[in-house]
Amino acid sequence: MSRTPGPSSSPPPASLPPSPPRPSATRRRPDAALGPVLTGALRHSSVLTTAACLFSVASAGAAVALPAALGHTLDLVLDSRPGGQAAIALCAVLLIAEVLLDALVALTGGVTSARSTAWLRRRGIDHLMSLAPHRVADHFTPGDLVTRLTGNAADAGTAPTTAATGLAALITPIGALIALALTDIWLAAVFLAGLPLLTWLLRTFARGSSDSVQRYQRVQADIATRLVEALGGARTIAAAGTERRERTRVLAPLCELGAQGRHMWQIYGRAVVGSSILVPLLTTAVLAVGGIRLAHGSLTVGELLAASRYAALTAGLGGVVGQLNALVRSRAAAHRTGELLTLPPVPHGSRPLPVDGRGRLELRAVTVVRGGAAVLRGVDLVVPGGVTMAVVGHSGAGKSLLAAVAGRLTDPDSGQVLLDGVPLCEADPAQLRREIGYAFERPVLFGDTVGAAIGFGPYEPPAHEIEAASRAAGADSFLRLLPDGYAAPLARAPLSGGEVQRLGLARAFAHAGRLLVLDDATSSLDSVTELHVSRALVHDVRTGSRLLIAHRVSSAARADLVAWMEHGRIRAVAPHDRLWADPDYRAVFAHTGDEENRAAS
Numbered sequence: 001m002s003r004t005p006g007p008s009s010s011p012p013p014a015s016l017p018p019s020p021p022r023p024s025a026t027r028r029r030p031d032a033a034l035g036p037v038l039t040g041a042l043r044h045s046s047v048l049t050t051a052a053c054l055f056s057v058a059s060a061g062a063a064v065a066l067p068a069a070l071g072h073t074l075d076l077v078l079d080s081r082p083g084g085q086a087a088i089a090l091c092a093v094l095l096i097a098e099v100l101l102d103a104l105v106a107l108t109g110g111v112t113s114a115r116s117t118a119w120l121r122r123r124g125i126d127h128l129m130s131l132a133p134h135r136v137a138d139h140f141t142p143g144d145l146v147t148r149l150t151g152n153a154a155d156a157g158t159a160p161t162t163a164a165t166g167l168a169a170l171i172t173p174i175g176a177l178i179a180l181a182l183t184d185i186w187l188a189a190v191f192l193a194g195l196p197l198l199t200w201l202l203r204t205f206a207r208g209s210s211d212s213v214q215r216y217q218r219v220q221a222d223i224a225t226r227l228v229e230a231l232g233g234a235r236t237i238a239a240a241g242t243e244r245r246e247r248t249r250v251l252a253p254l255c256e257l258g259a260q261g262r263h264m265w266q267i268y269g270r271a272v273v274g275s276s277i278l279v280p281l282l283t284t285a286v287l288a289v290g291g292i293r294l295a296h297g298s299l300t301v302g303e304l305l306a307a308s309r310y311a312a313l314t315a316g317l318g319g320v321v322g323q324l325n326a327l328v329r330s331r332a333a334a335h336r337t338g339e340l341l342t343l344p345p346v347p348h349g350s351r352p353l354p355v356d357g358r359g360r361l362e363l364r365a366v367t368v369v370r371g372g373a374a375v376l377r378g379v380d381l382v383v384p385g386g387v388t389m390a391v392v393g394h395s396g397a398g399k400s401l402l403a404a405v406a407g408r409l410t411d412p413d414s415g416q417v418l419l420d421g422v423p424l425c426e427a428d429p430a431q432l433r434r435e436i437g438y439a440f441e442r443p444v445l446f447g448d449t450v451g452a453a454i455g456f457g458p459y460e461p462p463a464h465e466i467e468a469a470s471r472a473a474g475a476d477s478f479l480r481l482l483p484d485g486y487a488a489p490l491a492r493a494p495l496s497g498g499e500v501q502r503l504g505l506a507r508a509f510a511h512a513g514r515l516l517v518l519d520d521a522t523s524s525l526d527s528v529t530e531l532h533v534s535r536a537l538v539h540d541v542r543t544g545s546r547l548l549i550a551h552r553v554s555s556a557a558r559a560d561l562v563a564w565m566e567h568g569r570i571r572a573v574a575p576h577d578r579l580w581a582d583p584d585y586r587a588v589f590a591h592t593g594d595e596e597n598r599a600a601s
């Protein structure tokens, strides 16, 4: 309730991060990023924001009315006029109302901020999940994203409350100035004389601190990005013995962070010092002139008392500095969170796949550009329904990208991909995820238990299907040795690289649809296990087409057809036996052992 003059309360620096590490998203028009966040947060908490606004305006009204009531009461008491008791009661009511309203502002404001923040985080994460993974990676690092969706979202979530209470922060001094003028026009004139200086102080603060806060948040994000990278590469760093160097790298932006932090404090400090000098000077000047006016009989004692309170409240305009600071911070944070929302989501259609489709995959003139260069160049390829096709080629030929395009993990820059005659971009996304299974070379496992990690997918398969998939992937034997079997906590299960890969395979088998894409998903398996998996794939997993990115001759030899890729193009499609006669084809497998090559030939 106390509206003390001078810049106040909230500390200047922003508390959260991220950075601009990757290009374009951060170069969009600021308003394009800001609009959806601020309007969305406001719309989402409109009732509470309106309540907070009304309470704070009412509280400001009580604050402005109180000095007049006090002054009037004092005059009544001093002159022994009737009505003193009623006036005292009115003062008490105004005082209590102000306290209660302030409490309500704090309550509704807190809830509004919490709800807006929760909405922003949900919206941000939903949007993130709707984006193409490579597009996200092009624009944001993981650390940057985390800070945008946590700290920045929390700061941005305070915007509605700050704006609502900011209105009251303006009403109080402006109302007090009007009341001062009504009490005595000369006193208001004295105050107005100093107003240009106060206005200049506020404008300088707002301008300087906005830049500084944005830079501070970016540097914080940079540190978060480096930290996430270091955590991801912890084993490599330990093996290389470069912990000290890494520590230095992660903390390198700290100097700039400190500089930006100091700069913010300097701007804030200058504003505080400026208004701390100006405000008492103005108040004192008003009091001095008020004293003269009292001596001349132009003011009563009660009016002087009211005038002194109004001068203090009017000078509370300096307190807007704190409010401005909070607004600047939440605006900068909203801008950072909003940049994520400006990335266009992957468009989807709703066409169903034909019920009797067998997983015929067709790529028509598919071109994919990465880093400014075409990585897949006009690829035409047909995987007939029910056929297993191995994709082979030298490292960097574009095999993984082809696998990503096949299951719509990324869209081609030109050309079309069709599953059972339906262009993937027109297909119902939920059905697409049920009908296309993926296993990767280095799968990431999700779930509380190892069983849940296998069941993780668009639907939860029953336990017996999870176990059957696990057997097919050669994972059942080692899972049963775990103390709790399939219920063993994933985080504490001691899994080798090959075992993780088998769990990834089991996950894909458990959700196998009409198309199964195995992107180098058996690379860590020994030959015996790989043979077991290949057989299980034919006999124990739902039938459909398979696209296998393969490096081993044995995998290519077992496939019905081989697509041989070279420099982003299909060089040939034929059974392995037929291609083997070509020395260039054999050179693709030059890295595999002679024994395996002999066996395959």
Ligand SMILES: Nc1ncnc2c1ncn2[C@@H]1O[C@H](COP(=O)(O)OP(=O)(O)OP(=O)(O)O)[C@@H](O)[C@H]1O
Pocket (backbone or CB within 6 Å): 134, 370, 371, 375, 393, 394, 395, 396, 397, 398, 399, 400, 401, 402
């Ligand atoms: N996001 C990207 N930005 C730039 N270049 C990319 C990107 N993704 C892939 N590439 C490039 O595309 C090429 C093909 O990559 P891809 O992973 O498909 O090769 P690959 O045939 O699967 O190789 P490997 O057998 O080594 O896994 C590589 O030269 C790679 O550097």
